[in-house]
């Protein structure tokens with residue numbers, strides 16, 4: 001399955017298929033985030049390239065060219081604090097600090 005913003009390469013020794021299969025395609029990480037005083041906040045503004053019905057990227061193959069700022073997910077990046085707490089990529093990270101969502 002290919003969705004969200006995983007990308008070939010830069011996943012080190014982790015098998016690519018195994019890496020991509022972790023994504024549950026919720027699309028949450030494709031919403032705009034803001035950083036304020038050291039905290040990351042999720043907004044309710046989706047990336048313009050996100051199909052909010054299917055939660056899929058509409059330009060996946062060329063997302064990095066079509067959407068500057070769309071980054072490739074790597075294990076190192078996953079620990080950076082911008083994925084939601086229920087994202088499988090952060091499930092094994094101790095004391096992971098997820099972004100703050102509206103209402104929290």
Ligand code: SF4
Nearest residue numbers: 023024026027029087
């Ligand atoms: S938040 Fe995690 S599970 Fe959801 S789309 Fe992003 S990478 Fe996939």
Ligand code: SF4
Nearest residue numbers: 005030047057067070
């Ligand atoms: S271009 Fe937008 S919708 Fe597509 S993967 Fe990147 S952030 Fe998500």
